[in-house]
Amino acid sequence: MGQPRKVMVVDDEPDVVVFLRTWLEDLGYETCGEYDADMVVDSALREAPALLLLDVNMPSQSGIQVYRKLREEGPLQGLPVIFITGATDLQLFGSACSPLPEPAARIEKPIDLAGLEKAIAVALEGKGQT
Amino acid sequence: MSGENPAAKLAPSLQAFFHRAPCFMTVHDREGHILAANENFTAVFGASLGGRCYQVYKQRQEPCPDCPVEATFADGKPHSGSQVVTLPDGRQMPILVYTSPILSPDGGVQSVVEVSADITPMKVLEEKLRQNRERYRLLFEEVPCYISVQDRELRIVQCNRSFQEDFGNYIGAYCYEVYKHRGEPCLNCPVARTFQDGQAHESEELVVARDGRPVNTLVSTAPIRNASGEIEMVMEMSTNITEIRQLQGQLANLGLLVGSVSHGIKGLLTGLDGGMYLLNTGLEKGRPERVEEGWKMVRRNVEQIRSVVLDLLYIAKEREPAWESVSLLTIANGAAELVRSGMERQGITLEVSLEEAGNCEAEPKSLQASFVNLLENALDACRIDKLKAGHRVCFSLKREDGYAVAVVEDNGIGMDQETREKLFTPFFSSKGLEGTGLGLFIAHKVILKHGGTLHVDSAPGRGSRFTVRLPMGIQPPA
Numbered sequence: 001m002g003q004p005r006k007v008m009v010v011d012d013e014p015d016v017v018v019f020l021r022t023w024l025e026d027l028g029y030e031t032c033g034e035y036d037a038d039m040v041v042d043s044a045l046r047e048a049p050a051l052l053l054l055d056v057n058m059p060s061q062s063g064i065q066v067y068r069k070l071r072e073e074g075p076l077q078g079l080p081v082i083f084i085t086g087a088t089d090l091q092l093f094g095s096a097c098s099p100l101p102e103p104a105a106r107i108e109k110p111i112d113l114a115g116l117e118k119a120i121a122v123a124l125e126g127k128g129q130t
Numbered sequence: 131m132s133g134e135n136p137a138a139k140l141a142p143s144l145q146a147f148f149h150r151a152p153c154f155m156t157v158h159d160r161e162g163h164i165l166a167a168n169e170n171f172t173a174v175f176g177a178s179l180g181g182r183c184y185q186v187y188k189q190r191q192e193p194c195p196d197c198p199v200e201a202t203f204a205d206g207k208p209h210s211g212s213q214v215v216t217l218p219d220g221r222q223m224p225i226l227v228y229t230s231p232i233l234s235p236d237g238g239v240q241s242v243v244e245v246s247a248d249i250t251p252m253k254v255l256e257e258k259l260r261q262n263r264e265r266y267r268l269l270f271e272e273v274p275c276y277i278s279v280q281d282r283e284l285r286i287v288q289c290n291r292s293f294q295e296d297f298g299n300y301i302g303a304y305c306y307e308v309y310k311h312r313g314e315p316c317l318n319c320p321v322a323r324t325f326q327d328g329q330a331h332e333s334e335e336l337v338v339a340r341d342g343r344p345v346n347t348l349v350s351t352a353p354i355r356n357a358s359g360e361i362e363m364v365m366e367m368s369t370n371i372t373e374i375r376q377l378q379g380q381l382a383n384l385g386l387l388v389g390s391v392s393h394g395i396k397g398l399l400t401g402l403d404g405g406m407y408l409l410n411t412g413l414e415k416g417r418p419e420r421v422e423e424g425w426k427m428v429r430r431n432v433e434q435i436r437s438v439v440l441d442l443l444y445i446a447k448e449r450e451p452a453w454e455s456v457s458l459l460t461i462a463n464g465a466a467e468l469v470r471s472g473m474e475r476q477g478i479t480l481e482v483s484l485e486e487a488g489n490c491e492a493e494p495k496s497l498q499a500s501f502v503n504l505l506e507n508a509l510d511a512c513r514i515d516k517l518k519a520g521h522r523v524c525f526s527l528k529r530e531d532g533y534a535v536a537v538v539e540d541n542g543i544g545m546d547q548e549t550r551e552k553l554f555t556p557f558f559s560s561k562g563l564e565g566t567g568l569g570l571f572i573a574h575k576v577i578l579k580h581g582g583t584l585h586v587d588s589a590p591g592r593g594s595r596f597t598v599r600l601p602m603g604i605q606p607p608a
Contacts, residue, residue, distance in 0.1 A: 012513070013397055014475045015427050019404025022420070026411060035476075038516055057393070059514045086396035110399040113407075 005124055006030040008049035010040050010066070011084070012058040020053060023113065029120075037061045041069050044076055051104075051123055053116075056085035064100075071100060080104040080123040084111065135166045135179070136232060136241060154225070154246040157232070158183055158199045165241055176218060183244070187215040202229040202242045212249070224253045276347070276368040279354065280305050280321050287363060296339045296370075305366070309337040324351040324364045335368070346375045387442075390568075394438055401431035426471075433468065440499055441568050444575070456494045458487045458534045458600070462527045465501035469509060478512045479522040480505075487527050487534035490602050492580055500573035501525075504538040504596050507570060511542025511594060534600045541593040550588055
């Protein structure tokens, strides 16, 4: 990893944002965080992250709604997104996502850090190739 | 005794018939003397010629009051009726009697022929039929479902006891009026369909009992046909499945609960993992600020897991609160402290104005959890609201007219009428998948259990105000 890549962590629960940012920084990533689902698109445009870790269940709008917006907006269309969810009903999650392109990965809470690390590497690698 | 034995005058073939006919045949004169009797009669009652019929048949000393022989003598016409006679051995025998006049040449009644048939087998059958009818009546009346019989116009012709108890006795009324308080037949009426195709039909209906209580019923219909096979009536049998439907609702709620709780716990476990990660790496790297942050994170998430578990225990079973005499100020202060850091992290101002409100009998943990629920609800209402630049939550406690009054007020998103009405319903959440839908439900339940009230004043965009009034000096229920 030459230039540190920036990963944006979106979760309405501040503890999760602090946790993932600390962990990512320990791995050598640059990070930024957002607690508010409504602000994700603006923050992403401003911060220009290389990857987004996106919580699915947030109070004002769901991560899936945010994802839909990201896919609509021009500059963020190619931004890889990893969903992080505590939802038990993955079927529902799948169908809600179906008209949209698949996210880079889906990670369930509580988070398996090794799995997430691998998913982040794959997502960023994929982006590097395109 | 007048006249001679008339049977003796009969032709031999008729004599044979007279004697062997499978019934009792006798001929009587006006005084009731037996002038002739066939072999069947003699075999049972003995040789009785010359005796009076009421003496032989009934061992009476005077004529029977409803004697058909006498009636035939009186009007010259045949008569019939049922009688019970007494056999020589004392047994009773039911008989059907027919009488016919034998006219003299001048047209007067000379004697009367009496033909009697033993109807014991018929009586036995009749009794069996009566018993069967009674059994069916009992079944119809006592079966634990509503039964009504409707005619082609859907008018109730008959209904059983269970139906009458819950819907009233409305013979002649239209079933849709009685069952559903409607002015016209129901769509897809199973009774009408049975009249049409002669088949049994089933449907599930929501009907209204006469006391206004809704009743879920499972309806089956069956045609009642006349002798020529035409459908005259339709029987409607409805089983009350209200309790089953309620149970299903509770099971569905339980499913929702498991889903929402497991989702909540997963989030808290992630926070706990985060805290432990910060603790471990802080220790490894020798960074005390990270250790402290991690420790706080662990404590916060453990506290929240504890609160979820307490909530679960609260709804899992009805239990008596562990009453203590406690200071409401201490409880309110504790609640404020638990939410303060969360508010700060979200940039929401927490204004606390707590006065000494005295002691009351309460369950401190539940009451504090209720205040925390109200405060967290206010925090969420502020977090979601995007319209205002700054958000604040005011928490106050004071004593007023013998009550302790706690108010949690926010300038968050506010609620419309529909949300306000469903606010204290379990599993209702306006926060999508985020909320468990239990917090306010349990807070309300706890406050009611403490003899208090929880009042909500809210409008969309303006914010909400929750007012808790707790009676001071409340005694725990005996």
